[in-house]
Amino acid sequence: MRAGKPLGRNHNHCERMSEPKVPASRGTHWPAIVAVAINLAPIIGVAFWGWNAFALIFLYWLENLVIGARTLASMAANATMGGGPGLGIMFYGPAFALHYGLFCLVHGMFVMAMFGNGAWGAGWGDLASAAFALFAKEPNLAAGFASIVFWQVLQFGTFITNGAVNETDQKSLMLSPYPRIVILHLSIIFGGFLLQMLNEPLAGLLVLALLKTAFDVAEAMGKMPDFVAKLKEHAADYGR
Template sequence: MKKYISSKNFTLILINLIPLFGVFYWGWYAYSIILFYVAETLLVGFIHVIKMTALYFMNSKRQSALSVSRNNSGVRGAGLIPFFIFHFGFFVFVQMMVFGGFTNQNLLKVFPVLFTDTYKYALSAIFLTKITVLIAELFWDPDSDKKLPDDVFFEPYPRIIVQQFMVILGSWFSIIGNSIIGYLIILIVCKTVLDIGFANFDFTKFKKKAD
């Protein structure tokens, strides 16, 4: 239970409370939350590109990072950054297709809505939170000097998978009950639980068992 009491989990809960606040105080509905989750996916990817780039320039020639044993194959080092952008872009494309399929809306046309009204404040809050966490990871994490892009490449993928599922679930809710608060709360609670669950899952143990 103690592992769930951490600044990382607190940050996730705080971020997930934003759409809940939007439902109760800003009149958001399922359509709004889907847009918000797609935008959050983009932010996750953008921040991670910054993180990988920073780690490469900070540690690519640092002995403490180079001395770490890595069983990597294929693309590695700086090459992982454009590879991540391409791979991540595919996930975003899938979300756009799901959004369009359920709502008959062109995401590129409705996306500017997120930079108006209450959405821009919500996204700004998430951006500032993630940037703060990133700075803490780069400069206050005692192991940051040992990490390269190879070590953090897969970090955002659990959250991206959660986002994919939430966009699908949210799109379905937008059809059966776009403004029913009960559905919206279920959507937000599901995402919060999955976010925390994936964030605390030990993938190294899972990989060892698989091997």
């Protein structure tokens, strides 16, 4: 794209869909700094607290649930504060909760079946049991989960204060989490499968956590690879 060329309609829509970002023109790197900070807990957990692949990947799955809650909050804010259709949340909110909830449920069952080593079942009820058991066995997981919640609350606050709440719509917000989940978690699950085959070497788990950190930093700064941007653009077009 040549310098000075106006941004296309699809590009603008895609930017709005991706939710809170600090514009590059402000010259600030605080989103990247915070993204690194919140990913320190998983890195420390692997390096010093003895987390295995299941603990790490299950924590990343829990992050999806927090992202879903933040997305619902963003949709509600758009309906009540951002000039969106007030009744839209009555339809899109439950639709998102049902579809995204089922998506996360199947994803979680797959993680359980693949990385749980038979310690728990692979049904929907077993996810709660696994979560309680993991946090009891690895109480330091609470630090990782708290950092995830903090980051999503911060992103929601930024979404409100930087005006993005006025520049999007219910359908775009509803679709916004999926490109991240599809790309990032397919990579994490594939990497975790390889680590299991290699008996979970520490270096491999650290690489997995560092790759997740790099993804979060790139997303926070709006500098995702082209194929990720195109996937988000297609999702945005579908949401129009």
